[in-house]
Amino acid sequence: MLGGIETGGSKWECAVGTGPDDLRAFETIPTTTPVETIGRAVTFFEREGPVDAIGIGSFGPVDQKVSSPSWGHVTTTPKPGWANTDVGGEFGRRLSVPVAFDTDVNAAALGEQRWGAAQGLDTFCYITIGTGIGGGGMAGGNLLHGLLHPEFGHIRIPHDTAVDPFPGACPYHGDCWEGLASGRAIEARWGQPPEALTGRDEVWELEARYLALGLVCVTCVLSPQRIVIGGGVGTAPGLLSRVRPQVVALLNGYLNAAAVGDGIGDYIVPPALGSRSGVLGAIALAEAL
């Protein structure tokens, strides 16, 4: 029996089970202080367990390098109280089980590969478009790590200020991808949250334009076999149908691959696990231990 946690900035999802068809227990915990939040999650696993291992897909930035002294830590997050919190180590000590620790988006990517929209692929991305923008995935069958871990949200994309004078919402970079296309950016630009803007063509065409520009960048750097788009904004009805033809137009025939060239194909897809890619992926992280 395995445990999985997707830790987010506003809530944690905890589950016990072995996969999407065998989730024995599930709980959502609001993210408050580290002591309280971790304590409630530990109580959940004590009550619903025992589990043989726990996987954690964490909001970040994180240190997921197993050889590092700060392995398992959330590192430089601006979220009050959470910087330099040893999340991974705490679960290991309190539940006496092995812990796998990675980014929330790498966990979601793994979940989609194990049971969802990326089955059988070895090079692909999972990108969440929500309050922020983040990305993870695999290259050659390995989860994307490196110097740190990917930070897709902070690529710079073209920003035509004549069309969109909004200066961008990223506190670090202004008009990076996240600064222009995240849910936070949409709300700051239009004065209403994304879910209140349904049906406003100009909102979603601009959003699709920015998403397409970022996806072209990811495509040219990583050559993914598929891109899975999750998150509250990314899964808004009709959005991917607007994004796909813009990606095709931007690539302009340069990449000779039927999958990319097919504007309605299966290259850019929603997560098959819906909003549970992350917590199920955390279980898959535990399974891989």
Place this chain on the structure above:
Amino acid sequence: MLGGIETGGSKWECAVGTGPDDLRAFETIPTTTPVETIGRAVTFFEREGPVDAIGIGSFGPVDQKVSSPSWGHVTTTPKPGWANTDVGGEFGRRLSVPVAFDTDVNAAALGEQRWGAAQGLDTFCYITIGTGIGGGGMAGGNLLHGLLHPEFGHIRIPHDTAVDPFPGACPYHGDCWEGLASGRAIEARWGQPPEALTGRDEVWELEARYLALGLVCVTCVLSPQRIVIGGGVGTAPGLLSRVRPQVVALLNGYLNAAAVGDGIGDYIVPPALGSRSGVLGAIALAEAL
């Protein structure tokens, strides 16, 4: 004994040996027709061999998927006469040796990892800034492949037309990275080739700005432990010293890694193998067979 070939659009470099300290024979062949160019290279290996295996780092786009019916082919290149040329298969048949086939930039990346500036790293990039812009590298110890292979040159970067009204030189995308920052773009914008523009501060500051924007994108997507910059433009004296502080400024402290934060550090470096990364990497490809 191993053979290596870096096939370029204007010349091929062929070598026999086992590494940088043991290059027994070397020849540069001008790229003309496929029949003539391949024929001259075969003659070189017949004369200087025998070799046990040959590695080829090829201009592209290429098909390097071993399971593919068009493995070993240069595919959609606009270079006259070369589209759909079976380069890899031809050497295998005519020299009766196993052939390893990959992109020129993946070969160069492997060469730098085997003997040069990326030794000991498992996630890094090799980017050539020359007539065009191309990139390769490794993620988790595997050369970057995927749906096709990376095409770093065609990412879209911010282009402030008030500062730089040049529309871009890429026939597919206009002002993509290659369209703004390649040697071809520099010559089209300023009316002189890069080597004639030495000492022109405005030329090289703009170039460094575009390179930095692209490198930030690569950094955020792949999180490389190091970026090796080769090519005739990329190795222009003083250029990387202009690029590094612009990368640091663009990241603006977001990535908590000393290596990236250090503006004069060893994050963005020239190739240790100079202009021979590609042909030596081709030998390393053969070695890995």
